Amino acid sequence: MAQGAAPAPSSCAGVALPPGWPDLSARDEELLAPLLGCSPAEFVQVQQGVDMPRLVEALEDWGAVRLGALGPVRDDAASLLQRKRAAFLLTATELFGPVQAEVPILFLLHSAHDDEVREVLRLLAADKQLGQTLALMPTVREELETRGMPLSQYPDRAEQASDVLRGLGRTARDALSSSDASQNARFMALSTLRGQLPLPYQRAFDEVERARRLQHFAPSNVVVGSFDSLTFGVPLGFYHLVAGTSHGAYTLSQGQYEQATRELAPAALLVSLYAGGKGLRILSQARGSTGAMRGLQPSELRLRALQEMARQWEARLGVDGLREMARYIRTSRKAGELAAVGGVDAALALREARGDVAKAQAWLSQARPERSGSPAARGGASKGPGEVASVANDTARPSPKRTPAGQHPSGLSSLVDGEASLTLEVVEAKLRRVEFESSGPRLSGDVALLKEQRPTLEAPPSGAQGHPLLSEYIAYYDKRLTELEQGTAVKPPLKWVGYERMRGWFARGLAFERLIVKLLRADAALPRAKRRFLADFDRPRIETYVGVRKPESGLRFADVLVIEEGTPAGTLPRVETFSFKSRDLSLLGEETLTAQMKADASDALGYYGGTLDIRRPALQPLLKDGSKVPVQRVRLVYEGGALKPGIIDFLNRAVNEARKEVPGVEVLFQ
Incomplete structure (x- = not known):
C-alpha cells in the first residue's frame, strides 16, 4: 500500500479483497482476480490505497492491457501502462502475426481512452513500428480513422542504424519460432489469450482462425464481419458487468456481457458503466431481494441494474445526447475518471463543458443547479446547512459586498450572501461541520508525513492543477495540519478528490436553501388563505441561518426560522423551523430510504424542535419572555x-414511516 494513502475499499462488487493483496510476486491472475468485479468507480477508489506503478510493473504486458480495461488508471501509472500496451502490441504482432493479433489488439484499442491510444501510437511511431504492425491490420486502421486518429498523422521516424540490428534479431526469432516446441508454445499462449477475451471477441477470433485455415481469409471483411454484433468502445470498464463469484473464485459470466452488448446501445452501455457508478451497485442490491429480482445471480443483478440505468439515461438525454456523452467519456482518461468518481452530476457537467475536464470540475465546485438542472454526484449528500459547528454567538454583522453577476470569486467568499445572513463566519462554521461528517477518503494522520506531502500551488494534488478551489484546499490542509499538531483535530484532512466532492455538495445545499427561501418569502407575501406553507401565521417574519441553542446539541444554525410578528403582549410568538436537505435518494432501496428519512427527521427535531434558545439579538423584542x-x-x-x-x-x-417515528416533523419534497 502506498505510504500515507487511505485504505482501499474492502470489496469490489460485494466480494472482499484478499488479505495482503496485492502480493507483487504473485502471478497475473492472482493480482487481477480481486479487481475483475470492480466498476470503474470502485476501480478508481481501490487505486487510492495501492502502489499502482509497482502493480503495473509487476504485470506482464497482456495483464497490464487487461488491467487498463477496468477503468481509468491513476496518473502516476498511466505512462507505464501505455508502454506496456505498446509492448504487447509489438509482441502479439511478432508472435501471432498481423492476422491473428488483430482481434486482441482491437480489444486493446476499445478498452483505452482516446488520449491513451494517441500515446501508444506516438510510442510506436517513435520506435518505427507502426508500419510493421497496425498498418498491416485493415480493421484496426478503420477503427483508428473512425476515432479521428488515422495512421497518416503518426509517421514512423526516419531509419536508424540500430534498425538493421533489430531486423536481424527478428529474423533470427522467426527462424527459431518454426520449431515444433515453439509452435506448441505459441498455440498455448494464443489459446490462453483467447480465453481471457470477452465472448464476442472470442467469436471474432474464431471466425478469423476458421477463415485462415480454410484459406478464405479476406482482410477487408472477415474481421469486420465478425464484429458486426460488437459495440466498439464498450469494454472501457466492462469487467464490472461480467465478473461473478463461485465459492470465492472468480468466473466470467460472458453471456451477461454479450446480452448487454446485444440489447443496449453502445453509448448507453458505456455511459451507464461509468456514470452509473455507485448507482449500479445500489440498484442491484436494493432491488435484488424483491419481486422478480429475487434469486438472481450477482452478474444478472448487475445486468438488470445496468439496463435500468441505461433506460434512465436515454429518457434523460435522448439517443444523440447519450452518444455525445459517451464520446466525452472516451476522449480522455481524466474525463473517464471524473465520470467514474463523480457519477451522474460529473457526467452531466462534462457534457455541459463539452468534454473539457477542467471546466467540468469548476462547474462541479460551484454546484449551481440553475446552470443545467443536473443532480449532484450520485451517492453523495449535502448536509443541511443547519448541521454546523458551535460558534460563540449569532450577532448582526455588516453585510459584505455581493459579487456582481457573472463573477465567481474563488474560495468560500463565493458562497457569502450578506443579505441572507450567510456571512463568511457562518459559511466557515457550516463547512467545518459538513467536512467533519464527510465519508470521503482521507489522508494519513501522521503529522510528519502530512508535512512532507503538503500541497502547494506549484505542487498541487493529482487532478487539482489550475482548479479554482486549489488555494482553498491548501488553506484547509494547513489548518487541519496545525490542529493535528496541537491535538485539537480528530480527523486528518480529506484527500483532494474527497474535498472537491464534499465542497460541491455543500455549495449545492446552499443554493437549494436560497431557492426555498425565495419561495417562502413569496408565500408570506400572499393573503393568509392562499398561503401554502405559512397559513398558520398572521405576520410571518422569515429569518435565515439563525443561531439556536439547546443543551443537548449546542449551538446550531437553523436554515430558516419563521416567527410571528403580531403576537399580543404577554403571549409567546408562534415559531416554526425548516431544515433543508440536498440528498440523492433516487437510487435507494425502500429500507435504506426509510432509515435515512427517519435519521434526518430525528436530527431535525433534535436540533430545531422543542424549546430553542434563540441567539439573534434582532429577534429578542419578539420573544416577550x-x-x-x-x-x-x-x-x-x-x-x-x-x-x-x-x-x-x-x-x-418511507415518508409515512418517518412521520410515524418522529411525529413532530413534517417531511416534504420541493
Missing part, C-alpha cells in the same frame, strides 16, 4: 427533481 421559545412545527424539506426516489410507493411508505 427571554430568548427561549417553543417550536410549534419542524419541516424537513428535501430537494426533489432528479434526487427524488423514482419509485413512488417506496417514497410514500
